[in-house]
Amino acid sequence: MFRLNLKIALRNLWKNKGYTFINIAGLSVGMAGCILIYIFISYQLSFDQQYANKDRIYRVVSYWKYSDGEEFQNGVPRPLAYAMRNDFSQLEEVAPLQRGGGVVQVMDEAGRVKMKTDETVFYTDPSFFKIFDVKWLAGTPEQSVTEPNTVAISRKTAIRYFGDWQQAIGKSIVFKQVNQLKVSGVFEDQPETSSNPIQILLAYSGFKHRQLKEWGSVSSGTECYVLLKEGMKPADLAGTMQAFIKKYYSDDSDVKQEHFFQPLSEIHVDERYGNFAGKTTSMREIYGLAAIGLLLLLTACINFINLATAQAIGRSKEVGIRKVIGGNRKELLTQFFTETITLSFFALLLACVITEAVLPALSGLFKDELNFSLVNQPALIVFMFALVLFVGLLAGVYPAVVLSGFNPVLALKNKVNVGNSGGGSLRKVLVVMQFAITVVLIAGTVVIVQQMKYMREKSLGFNSSAIAMAYLPNDSISVTKFDIIKARVAALPGVTSVSLCSVGPSSSDNRTSNFSYNSTKDMDFMVNTKAGDEDYFKTFGLSMLAGRPLAKSDTLKELVINETLMRKLNIVKPEDAVGQYITVLGEKVPIVGVVKDFINKSLKEGVSPIVLYNAKNSMSELAVKMDTRQISTLMPQIEAIWNSYYPNYVYSSSFLDDHIRAYYESEVIMGTLLKIFAGVIIFIAFMGLFGLISFVATQKTKELAIRKVLGATTLELVNMLNSSFIKLILLANLVAWPVTYILVSRWLSGYAYRIDLNLWPFMVAMVISLLITVLTVSLRTYQAAMANPVNALKNE
C-alpha cells in the first residue's frame, strides 16, 4: 500500500506542477531558514561541551548589589581560588585562571630576536587540567605549569613560533623583556567553541601582582574554575559559601558581595558575565532566533494548508471513488499524509541546497565557523527528519481530515463545497495569520532600522571622527617618554590635536572607584574615572558648563566632573560645583570644572557619573585627532615615531569610530537577520497568496463569466476579487499592530536613548502588505477576467 500511495503521490504532485512548485519553493525556503537557525543555535550551545567532566565543572563568578543597581563579573578576587581550595571540602579541584599579556620575543639559534608579538597569556596550575581534560602532545601539566620559568604552548602557537611543534620542546622565549621561559609542554589546540582561548600557559606561581592578597579588588582577568565532587550540586555548597563570604569580607559595607557557581554550559550564553573568549550569545537571542525559525515554518505550513484545502475540490472525485470501493478514513488519511510527507521530503532536499549556499554568508555575519556537515552532526540528520515529519503532519493534518471526511455520494457528484464551508473560513483565518506575521516582521524591521539610524546620528556629546587611539605602555620607564612622543606627533602636519589619556570619552574599558564627598563615608555609588591631559577636552571636542578644563599636571591634583555626577551630588547650578572637594583614588582634590554630559558607554546605557583627572601614570593611550584627508599618510608616521621610542613593544592602534561601532555589532546582526527573514517570509506569503488566488480564480470562472455577460468590465472584476483579499490584509494589520507595539516597545526599552515610536513603521508595513496583495491578486485574476465568457459557460 505504501508503495502505491507513494506512486500516486508522485503522480499527483507532477500533475499539479504549479501547485507543487509553489509548495516546495515556500516550504524549502522556510526549512532552509530553520536548518540554518538550528545549525547556529547548536553551534552556540556546543561551547565548552567537549570536556568529560562538563557537568561537574563550574566557574566562580562575582555579584554585587548596590543601593541603585547590581553588577555581574566573571572575575573573582585574586586570593579566592586558593582560599576556596582550603575551605570547600565539596570541591574535587579548584584552579585559578589568570589572564595576562605582554610582548613575547622568540629567539633564533644565534640568540637574535626572530619574532616579536603581543600575546595574551594565561597563568594556572596543574589542577586546571584535572578539571579540563586537554590533550597534551608533549610534556605534562605538572612539568609545565608548576615552575615559574617554564611555559606550555598550544600546537598552533608552537608552529607559529618554531615551524613545527615537535621542535618546540626545550626552546626558549622571552616574555615581557626579562622573563626567559623554557617551552616544556605542547598541548592540543582548543576548539573554536571554547570560552578559554588558551595559547600560552604559564605557572600561576610566576604571576606577580601587587594585589595578589587583596580581597577588595576584582579584575575580569582573574577567573576561578572548580570541579564539584561526584553527586554534589551547587545548592549543597550554599552553606559553606555563606561562611566563606563571612570569613573574607567585612560586612559593614553598604555593598553586598556574593559569589555563585556558574555551570560551564552557561558561560557562553550568559551575557551578564563576560568570558576570556569575549564571545557570548545570550539565551534571549537564541530564543528570539528559535521563534523566528518557528514563524518561518508556520508561514510555510500555512501555505501548504491553504493550497491543499483549496485544491481539495479537484481531489473530491478521487476521495469519493476510494470510499466507494472500500477505503475507510484511516486509509485515506495515510494516503494524504504520504503525499504531504513526500512533498516535505523534496522540500528538504532543496532546503539542503539553499542551506549550503547561504551558510558562508551566515558564518560571515556571525563571524563564526559554522558548517553544514551531516557526517559530523548526526543530530542534524535527526533534526531534519523530525522537520520533515513535523511539516508533513502539521501541514497535512487539516487537508487530510477535510478530504477524508467527504461524503462519498456528494464527492462523486462534485458537490462538496470547500469554498463556503469550514475550509473557506479556516483559509481566511490562516491568510490573516500569515500576513499578521509578515506585518509584525516588516514593522519590527523598520523600527530596528530607525533605531540604528538614530544611534548613528545621535550626538554623542563629543567628536569621535578621525581620532586614532594608539596604545602606550605605562611602566615607569615608558611613562617618561610620553611628553616627547606627544610633542613629536603633534608637530606632524595634518595632526590637529593630541592628548594623553586612559581611554576615550566612550569606551568599553571603564574603571570605577569608590569616593566620598563632604563626608568621610564613601558614597553609595561608584564613579567612573577617566584620565586625560590638558588637551583631552580640545581633542574630543568636549564642552564645559562651568569652570575650566584640567590643567597640565603629572599627578592627580584636581578634577572635572560631568553633569550626571553633579546632579547625583544634588548640586543644582554647575557654578556651585566648582571649588567643592571630592576624595577619590586616595586624594582629596578640588573640582575645577563641570563638563557637559557625553555618552560614555553605548546608547543602551545611560551616562555614568564621571570624574576626569590628569595623572601621567594612569595614561595608556595616545589620542590623535587629524585631518581626515591625511589619515593614510599620518598613520605610518605615528607608528614610526612610536617604534623609535618603544622598540621592545608592539604598536597597535584603532579608530574611535570603529570602537563605537563595535558596541552595536549585535544590533547590526539582528537588523540584518530580521531584514533577511522578513524578506523570506514576505516571499513565502506571496507564493501562498499567488497559489490561493489561482484556485479562487479557477473556482470563480463561472461567476466571472456570468457577471461579464451581464456587463461587468475586466477592471471591475479584478477589483471585486481584490476587495475581498484587501479586507483580509487590513484585518491582518489590525491583528499585528498591538503585537508589534508590545514587542517593539520591549526591545526599545533596552536602550537608554531610543526613538519615539510613531506611526511610520505600521504604515510602511500596511502599505507593503497591501501592495503585495493587490499586485498578486491583480496579476492572477486579470487573466481569468479577460477570458471569453462563452468558453466558461459552455462547460456547464
Add this chain to the structure above:
Amino acid sequence: MITLKQIEKYYTLKGAKSYVLRHIDADIQKGEFVSIMGPSGAGKSTLLNIIGMLDEPTYGSYKFMDQELSSLSERKRIEIYRNHIGFVFQAYHLIDEMTVEENIEVPLHYKNISSSERKSRVADLLDRFQMVAKKDLFPHQLSGGQQQLVGIARALAPQPLLILADEPTGNLQSAQALQIMDLFRQLNKDEGITIVQVTHSEANAAYGNRILNLVDGVVTNNS
C-alpha cells in the same frame, strides 16, 4: 439477501419535509438481477445508494444477509461492504492518476490481501476482459466502453456477492452498451452474482428478471 421495510428518506427544508423515498418495501433474493426504473428525480439513485450503504435511510429497516444494518458499528458495516458489494457507475469513476492495473488493484489493498494474491486476481480479471495489453494505460487513454469494463473489473476484484450499477451504460454507445449488458447477464447467470441496476432503458431492464418501478419515491410496481 436484502430486505427493505418501510424505508423513508426525506430532507427537512424550512420545516417542510421533502420526501425522496416513501414506504419502500422490497426483498431481493440471492442470484436475482433487479432493475430499478423510473423517471428523473424518482429517487432511484438514492435507493441504490442506501442499498450500497453509501447513504442512510431516515427511517425504516434494512437487513443485509439477515443483519440489521442500523444496529451495526461503522467498522462492521465497512467490513460487510468491502467484502460483499461492488459498485459500477455511469461516469465510470476511475482514479485518473492510476493505470488500469492499479485501479483494479485498489479495492484489494483495502481488503489487506497479500501481494501475490492481488497480482494473480488482477491478472485473471485483465485476462478475462482482454485488457492485458492495456494494463499500463491511464483511464483517459481508453474509450468509454473500455473504461466501463475496467470499472466492472474493479467491482469484481474483491469477489462481491452483490453488484450495484447506476446507469452503467448511460454514457456509452449502443454497441458498447450491449457488450456491457451481456457481461452483466453472464456474471448473474454463470457466477450467481446478485445485480441491482438503475436504468432508464427498457431494453436494459429486460436483461434482468425483475423490475422495481419507482415514481416520486414510491414503488408503484414490483414485478
